[in-house]
Amino acid sequence: MTVTVAASLDEVLEVLEARPGAEILAGGTDFMVEVNFGHRRPRSVVCVSRLPELRGWREEGGELVLGAGLTYTEMMLPPLAERLPALAQAARTVGSPQIRNAGTLGGNLATASPAGDTLPVLAALDAVVVLRRWGGERRMPVGEFLVGPKRTALLPGEVVTEARVPVGLASGPPAVCQEFLKVGTRNAMVIAVASVALVVDWVGRRVRCALGSAGPAPIRAREAEARAESSMDWEGRRLAAADLDAFGHLAGEAARPIDDHRSTASYRRHAVTVCARRALERAMAGPGWTA
Ligand SMILES: Cc1cc2nc3c(=O)[nH]c(=O)nc-3n(C[C@H](O)[C@H](O)[C@H](O)COP(=O)(O)OP(=O)(O)OC[C@H]3O[C@@H](n4cnc5c(N)ncnc54)[C@H](O)[C@@H]3O)c2cc1C
The missing domain is CATH 3.30.390.50 (CO dehydrogenase flavoprotein, C-terminal domain)
Structure with missing residues (x-):
């Protein structure tokens, strides 16, 4: 098995382009369960958990940009939790502290479980999912990205990089x-x-x-x-x-x-x-x- 611990998003995109079938590993809280149960036998893995480009969140162009690498623990912290209290409430219900430290927004989106806790929050926030591949980018509403139980619009070679929420829905109470x-x-x-x-x-x-x-x-x-x-x-x-x-x-x-x-x-x-x-x-x- 080939494992690449990517140091940049460009490296991830290069690996996905050069090694079709390479699988993305973020926090591993879904991925490793599947490996341990023998439901997943990856031959090539690219790790995205340390990528600075996917970490954290920022405000940009009238949107709150949530990195795919944002962890549940980070969702629970102010000031993000004050602006997106529903996301913080959802994050608080996820797993245990260990799972919340490792599990990411991008992993929840890509797993696309009907029970994924961030997903209804993103849907209520009119979130748009950003997908990158070597040489290109697509954006789509979260409702189009999630096409069914454990099924997404993600194509081979693509990685979820962000979910973008309109600032108007992310100003926090009392507004x-x-x-x-x-x-x-x-x-x-x-x-x-x-x-x-x-x-x-x-x-x-x-x-x-x-x-x-x-x-x-x-x-x-x-x-x-x-x-x-x-x-x-x-x-x-x-x-x-x-x-x-x-x-x-x-x-x-x-x-x-x-x-x-x-x-x-x-x-x-x-x-x-x-x-x-x-x-x-x-x-x-x-x-x-x-x-
Ligand atoms: C004990 C336990 C309790 C849990 N409790 C909950 C819960 O209460 N609520 C809940 O919603 N979930 C829960 N989960 C599931 C899990 O923690 C979440 O779905 C988590 O968000 C997955 O993120 P991850 O970073 O660990 O993804 P990983 O496990 O690394 O990856 C999951 C999938 O997403 C793909 N992927 C990851 N990142 C990207 C990316 N950036 N672009 C494209 N594809 C990507 C991977 O290839 C893989 O298919 C639990 C899991 C465990 C083990």
């Missing part, structure tokens, strides 16, 4: 309130049975709601979003109880859940309904809620 709620079979080290990410932009008067573990890929609950936007008292930050109920109900209706060993489809739909309503209630209450 933009965000929530992430996850239901699992226990409180820690748990794969989501269902999750909801919510972004309420009080300045732009926008509501964004995405569901996790409730379909083959994250689902935007667009009818629920439209209902909340049209019935919200934007000045008073209030919504009638019946409209809150309707929001939860429409979010539940948007789910496309399945029965599996973790849950039934009907429980998943119920969990989405309750979590969506609760998330919106919390967003209206403003900062001060703790997950």
Whole structure:
């Protein structure tokens, strides 16, 4: 097996071009599980975890640029956590401290598990995924990148380098309130049975709601979003109880859940309904809620 510990993004792109089939290793928290279970037998590996180009985050051209190498631990730290509280809440629910130190945003995106915790958050934030290959770059909304369970639009030779979020949705409370709620079979080290990410932009008067573990890929609950936007008292930050109920109900209706060993489809739909309503209630209450 050939292993390249790349020192630069250019080196990664060169290796992917020169060795078709070379597999990308970031934090290894999904990759090595597959290797250890014998589900993956890589012949050529290129490690991206130390690349400065993929690390951290920055603001650029009206967008918050999240490097593919951003770890869960980093997502939980201010000032990023203050600007993207839903991402920080999602990161706090992931695995253990060891997993959160090693696991990355890019790895969560490329694994494309229906239960990937950052994915509904990125969907609710209208994130765009940036893919680089030798001599080129593609950008696409996260909803187009994630094409199904464990399936992405990533082509051979491409690497995820960034997810870009419009600054308008990333200014943090009180202008933009965000929530992430996850239901699992226990409180820690748990794969989501269902999750909801919510972004309420009080300045732009926008509501964004995405569901996790409730379909083959994250689902935007667009009818629920439209209902909340049209019935919200934007000045008073209030919504009638019946409209809150309707929001939860429409979010539940948007789910496309399945029965599996973790849950039934009907429980998943119920969990989405309750979590969506609760998330919106919390967003209206403003900062001060703790997950
Ligand atoms: C004990 C445990 C608990 C976990 N708990 C959770 C949880 O609660 N929620 C959750 O969502 N996940 C969880 N995970 C899964 C995992 O931690 C995440 O999916 C993590 O984000 C993967 O990132 P990584 O850097 O470790 O990726 P790796 O394991 O290195 O790679 C994962 C996949 O992505 C590809 N890849 C990685 N980086 C890139 C890139 N930049 N461009 C293109 N392809 C790339 C790799 O080739 C591989 O196919 C858990 C895993 C473990 C072992």
